[in-house]
Amino acid sequence: MDRKFAIKDPLAESRLFLSRIVAAFILILFLIAGLVVRLVYLQVVGHEHYATLSKDNRIKISPLPPTRGVIYDRKGRMLAENVPTYSLELIPEQIENIDDTLLRLQKLLDISEEKIDLFQKQRKRNKSFTSTPLLQNLSDEDVAKFAVVRPYFPGVDVYARLVRHYPYGDLASHVVGYVGRINEKEMQTLPLAKYRGTNHIGKTGIEKTYEEHLLGTAGYEEIETNAQARAVNTVATVEPVSGSNIYLTLDIDLQKIAYDALSEYNGAAVAIEIKTGGVLVFASRPGFDPNPFVSGITGKEYKALQDSPDQPLYNRALRGQYPPGSTVKPFLALAGLEYGVTEFNHRLFCPGYYKLPNVDHKYRDWKKGGHGMVDMNDAITQSCDVYFYDLALALGIDKMHAFMDKFSFGRKTGIDLVGEVDGLMPSKDWKKHYRSQAWFPGETLITGIGQGYTQATPLQLAHATATLASYGKVITPHLVHSIISADYADMIGGKADALIPLKTQNVENIIKGMTNVVHGSRGTAGRLAKAITYQIAGKTGTAQVFTIKQEEKYNEDAIDFKMRDHALFIAFAPVHDPQIAVAIIAEHGGHGGSVAAPIAGEIIDAYLNQKKDAQP
Amino acid sequence: MRTEMRNEQFQPPSLLGNLLRKLHIDIPLFIGLLLICATSFVILYSAGGQELPLLIRHATRMGFAILLMIVLAHINPRRFQTFSVALFSVCVLLLLAVAVMGQISMGAQRWLDLGFFRFQPSEFTKISAPMMVAWYLSERALPPKPKHVLGAATLLIVPVLLIAKQPDLGTSLLVASSGAAVLFFAGLSWWFMLGIVALLASLTPVLWHFMRDYQRNRVLTFMNPEADPMGAGYHIIQSKIAIGSGGINGKGWLGSSQAELDFLPESSTDFIFAVFAEEFGLFGCVGLLVLYLLVISRCFYIAVQAQDTYSRLLAGSLAFTFFVYVFVNIGMVIGVLPVVGVPLPLVSYGGTSMVTLMAGFGILMSIHTHRKLLPV
Numbered sequence: 001m002d003r004k005f006a007i008k009d010p011l012a013e014s015r016l017f018l019s020r021i022v023a024a025f026i027l028i029l030f031l032i033a034g035l036v037v038r039l040v041y042l043q044v045v046g047h048e049h050y051a052t053l054s055k056d057n058r059i060k061i062s063p064l065p066p067t068r069g070v071i072y073d074r075k076g077r078m079l080a081e082n083v084p085t086y087s088l089e090l091i092p093e094q095i096e097n098i099d100d101t102l103l104r105l106q107k108l109l110d111i112s113e114e115k116i117d118l119f120q121k122q123r124k125r126n127k128s129f130t131s132t133p134l135l136q137n138l139s140d141e142d143v144a145k146f147a148v149v150r151p152y153f154p155g156v157d158v159y160a161r162l163v164r165h166y167p168y169g170d171l172a173s174h175v176v177g178y179v180g181r182i183n184e185k186e187m188q189t190l191p192l193a194k195y196r197g198t199n200h201i202g203k204t205g206i207e208k209t210y211e212e213h214l215l216g217t218a219g220y221e222e223i224e225t226n227a228q229a230r231a232v233n234t235v236a237t238v239e240p241v242s243g244s245n246i247y248l249t250l251d252i253d254l255q256k257i258a259y260d261a262l263s264e265y266n267g268a269a270v271a272i273e274i275k276t277g278g279v280l281v282f283a284s285r286p287g288f289d290p291n292p293f294v295s296g297i298t299g300k301e302y303k304a305l306q307d308s309p310d311q312p313l314y315n316r317a318l319r320g321q322y323p324p325g326s327t328v329k330p331f332l333a334l335a336g337l338e339y340g341v342t343e344f345n346h347r348l349f350c351p352g353y354y355k356l357p358n359v360d361h362k363y364r365d366w367k368k369g370g371h372g373m374v375d376m377n378d379a380i381t382q383s384c385d386v387y388f389y390d391l392a393l394a395l396g397i398d399k400m401h402a403f404m405d406k407f408s409f410g411r412k413t414g415i416d417l418v419g420e421v422d423g424l425m426p427s428k429d430w431k432k433h434y435r436s437q438a439w440f441p442g443e444t445l446i447t448g449i450g451q452g453y454t455q456a457t458p459l460q461l462a463h464a465t466a467t468l469a470s471y472g473k474v475i476t477p478h479l480v481h482s483i484i485s486a487d488y489a490d491m492i493g494g495k496a497d498a499l500i501p502l503k504t505q506n507v508e509n510i511i512k513g514m515t516n517v518v519h520g521s522r523g524t525a526g527r528l529a530k531a532i533t534y535q536i537a538g539k540t541g542t543a544q545v546f547t548i549k550q551e552e553k554y555n556e557d558a559i560d561f562k563m564r565d566h567a568l569f570i571a572f573a574p575v576h577d578p579q580i581a582v583a584i585i586a587e588h589g590g591h592g593g594s595v596a597a598p599i600a601g602e603i604i605d606a607y608l609n610q611k612k613d614a615q616p
Numbered sequence: 617m618r619t620e621m622r623n624e625q626f627q628p629p630s631l632l633g634n635l636l637r638k639l640h641i642d643i644p645l646f647i648g649l650l651l652i653c654a655t656s657f658v659i660l661y662s663a664g665g666q667e668l669p670l671l672i673r674h675a676t677r678m679g680f681a682i683l684l685m686i687v688l689a690h691i692n693p694r695r696f697q698t699f700s701v702a703l704f705s706v707c708v709l710l711l712l713a714v715a716v717m718g719q720i721s722m723g724a725q726r727w728l729d730l731g732f733f734r735f736q737p738s739e740f741t742k743i744s745a746p747m748m749v750a751w752y753l754s755e756r757a758l759p760p761k762p763k764h765v766l767g768a769a770t771l772l773i774v775p776v777l778l779i780a781k782q783p784d785l786g787t788s789l790l791v792a793s794s795g796a797a798v799l800f801f802a803g804l805s806w807w808f809m810l811g812i813v814a815l816l817a818s819l820t821p822v823l824w825h826f827m828r829d830y831q832r833n834r835v836l837t838f839m840n841p842e843a844d845p846m847g848a849g850y851h852i853i854q855s856k857i858a859i860g861s862g863g864i865n866g867k868g869w870l871g872s873s874q875a876e877l878d879f880l881p882e883s884s885t886d887f888i889f890a891v892f893a894e895e896f897g898l899f900g901c902v903g904l905l906v907l908y909l910l911v912i913s914r915c916f917y918i919a920v921q922a923q924d925t926y927s928r929l930l931a932g933s934l935a936f937t938f939f940v941y942v943f944v945n946i947g948m949v950i951g952v953l954p955v956v957g958v959p960l961p962l963v964s965y966g967g968t969s970m971v972t973l974m975a976g977f978g979i980l981m982s983i984h985t986h987r988k989l990l991p992v
Contacts, residue, residue, distance in 0.1 A: 017932070024916070036902060044898060
């Protein structure tokens with residue numbers, strides 16, 4: 001018979017089944033016997049051992065938190081370090097009545113209700129035998145006060161702990177960021193295994209962006225403790241692995257020069273090392289002291305920072321979106337040359353205003369009487385608006401958008417810092433999509449002088465300047481120079497990420513115009529040229545104020561004073577071997593040439609002198 | 617007819633007996649299950665911090681599960697056979713839906729939310745997978761030929777992989793073992809089984825060779841949880857202390873210090889056996905194991921008594937899977953098996969597994985109480 005159509009044999013099948021049931025039953029008996037043997041081993045042979053562990057001694061596993069990686073500047077100065085401080089901690093398991101203990105502690109030391117709340121929340125996350133901090137940064141006096149009454153507080157003790165400290169305070173607060181206590185929302189999403197014993201997490205800046213590297217790996221200790229919960233014997237220890245140290249490209253000396261030079265102005269300064277994309281200066285003024293955030297800032301302090309009209313928490317260099325004003329002119333001039341809609345020698349008469357055909361409205365130049373006959377070089381040097389109205393009209397908004405986009409206007413530069421914003425470089429599509437309106441020719445004109453919808457961050461301006469200085473080589477700006485741990489060193493950046501195809505002659509012409517801004521007889525930043533032995537290429541800008549967009553409330557009384565224009569300046573130097581690109585924004589500083597340019601000059605000078613000194 | 621008459625003579629004419637027979641309930645099995653459930657209440661009261669609401673929730677779920685068991689016991693096993701393919705297909709589709717929804721929400725997902733209630737299709741698969749394989753093999757001559765073994769394996773691999781991907785390794789293993797059990801009871805050749813074991817053993821080093829470091833680490837932690845004493849290993853260490861300190865006689869009911877002091881995590885769910893062992897000692901543990909063994913024995917008896925291949929295979933598989941449940945959970949709690957999330961059947965707190973288990977017993981009772989008693 002064909003095997004394919006084998007006939008079922010019920011009798012044989014049921015006999016087979018019975019034998020299999022018997023086999024399975026034997027297997028089950030065998031395995032259950034195995035379980036019993038193991039139970040006998042645990043409950044009879046090992047009973048005494050485990051009973052001791054259970055009754056008098058208990059094995060506890062206590063986490064050993066890793067030391068957080070240190071953040072250095074490019075010259076190895078500590079921007080974020082770990083310093084030992086005294087912290088008052090409670091081990092809930094050893095305290096009979098926590099509420100009573102907290103009340104008594106409050107009578108003894110100055111502990112706010114907020115701190116108590118925070119402690120209670122944290123306690124719920126931790127295992128009951130984990131030491132949970134209540135108060136940090138105890139003064140010597142407080143430590144002494146507690147030492148006297150310590151016997152009356154079982155389960156409460158003062159420990160020396162490593163706490164994050166930012167020695168430079170407000171100077172680099174926006175770059176380095178800060179760590180803070182892990183909050184409830186974070187608790188729900190964090191891999192808790194990694195954070196055992198760790199109470200802090202990076203909240204902003206490099207601390208947040210590079211959290212994974214800085215954190216390290218937790219270790220643990222298996223401790224045998226007696227009935228009084230005192231450790232009597234360490235059974236095993238797995239050492240924690242410290243987080244990686246991070247070296248920034250930032251130069252804290254230059255950062256200080258920029259920060260001080262901004263002096264009374266709110267604003268930002270960004271400087272980029274052109275050849276590597278490393279950010280040398282990333283200053284946003286005013287800054288804030290990040291140190292109170294580490295131990296838990298009080299609601300009052302935080303509210304004061306948030307409600308301040310100067311908005312110190314706001315990272316202007318990264319997130320401040322300003323109309324770039326005339327600083328866009330060199331880029332648009334280059335666009336005109338590259339698209340072939342104009343020539344470097346193209347001349348035009350500037351009467352002080354510009355009119356669209358068949359429209360009465362006059363688009364004014366910043367100079368009332370006009371600049372007279374100007375070519376592109378003059379137009380950049382003197383920042384002639386009329387010349388650029390005409391150029392913008394010739395280019396059209398979409399070409400302007402397409403070209404500026406390559407220089408990262410209107411999109412993130414990709415810097416390694418959380419929270420970067422896009423800025424805005426308008427186009428017809430953008431307006432249709434977001435405003436549901438058609439594009440008007442007049443809007444093309446004002447886009448030509450960096451007004452209207454256009455918005456850029458200081459970082460974007462510095463990055464675009466660096467890109468121009470390197471003839472279209474786009475290097476993503478970065479703040480981290482290297483990540484160094486016990487096992488590896490990771491260098492970051494330095495390679496070109498893209499190349500914008502540009503004609504060398506065109507770029508040279510634009511740079512010539514920018515050089516004349518500083519060194520030409522009628523340049524808008526002429527005063528810069530006096531004290532230097534090398535050449536700077538730059539461009540001033542003055543942005544009409546519509547104040548930066550933020551959610552915070554605005555102080556009505558201050559508006560009058562704050563109607564002054566923003567002063568902008570972009571520059572790179574030296575012209576023939578570009579090393580450093582800079583962008584400055586001084587809010588309500590008035591004119592770019594008189595306020596912003598000197599700040600850029602100080603940074604560039606300090607940087608180039610440093611380099612000169614460093615060479616033998 | 618004679619048999620039936622004889623049967624009547626042997627049955628005590630009690631009111632309860634009549635009622636239970638009408639309910640299609642198999643009395644020995646039912647008593648065994650009730651004893652386990654009673655144990656569950658006793659230990660849960662202690663492990664759950666002596667909270668009455670917890671017990672009430674547990675009782676509600678148990679009541680629902682028992683009701684489902686009785687309902688299923690009323691359905692003729694022929695129906696189960698007819699619907700095997702449809703049930704299995706629905707299960708696979710639901711698993712696919714869960715996988716797709718999990719993809720969309722970018723996270724692990726086991727639940728399917730139907731608005732009015734949520735359930736885990738993977739739980740459902742624990743029953744529908746052996747039904748499917750039993751249906752597939754019962755249509756063919758046994759012992760199964762290699763191509764039919766392959767066919768059954770192909771049927772199984774889809775849900776097993778889908779569940780493993782959720783990721784729910786415990787359930788995935790249980791589904792795989794329930795299908796494998798059907799094959800075993802169908803008479804899968806010993807040589808074949810030996811071959812599979814040998815193949816897997818020889819493949820391991822090859823697989824190991826191709827794994828990346830972090831994958832190897834994961835496997836190592838899985839095999840040896842004590843390498844991660846802050847996580848899985850913590851459970852094992854504390855669980856061993858609890859069990860060991862119980863000794864031969866145990867610390868007595870409500871005497872578990874490890875659970876009370878919060879040393880023992882998951883004390884009312886996956887690790888409830890540790891609390892049981894601490895309070896009732898070796899005697900209690902052996903007693904509970906014997907109780908489980910009695911239930912399994914009765915199920916095997918039902919399987920042997922079954923009158924068609926489908927019923928036999930399904931009953932054998934359900935009984936064996938119940939044992940696998942017990943073994944994997946206790947093995948994990950006493951530290952001889954890796955930690956996979958499998959509850960102690962009918963004892964652990966938690967509704968889903970109880971419902972599936974009771975459904976399985978309902979099918980077993982249906983098989984047993986729908987036999988045709990032929991004249992000898």
